[in-house]
Amino acid sequence: MHMIIILMYICICNAITERQVQAAVAEGASSLADLQAQLGVATCCGCCADTATEYLPGGRYVDQATTVQAAIPDFHRLVEKVALCA
Numbered sequence: 382m383h384m385i386i387i388l389m390y391i392c393i394c395n396a397i398t399e400r401q402v403q404a405a406v407a408e409g410a411s412s413l414a415d416l417q418a419q420l421g422v423a424t425c426c427g428c429c430a431d432t433a434t435e436y437l438p439g440g441r442y443v444d445q446a447t448t449v450q451a452a453i454p455d456f457h458r459l460v461e462k463v464a465l466c467a
């Protein structure tokens with residue numbers, strides 16, 4: 382039996398995954414500044430800031446596991462933004 386693990390990257394510049402962001406929020410991060418300080422998310426090009434913010438209290442991804450299908454549009458937008466920043 383094989384297990385497939387899908388890592389959803391929120392911040393491509395710093396290789397920060399959705400699970401890392403969710404863990405930081407579960408441990409008390411409540412602002413983008415908290416996520417930046419704890420993980421370094423959105424500290425390079427900043428293109429991931431809006432997506433990372435959606436995992437904070439009040440965001441659309443709070444308290445729910447993001448399905449790959451739901452996250453794909455955000456991922457494509459992020460890739461497009463990072464490509465524009467490069």
Ligand code: FES
Pocket residue numbers: 391392393394395422423424425426427428429430463
């Ligand atoms: S994608 Fe997060 S800082 Fe660039």
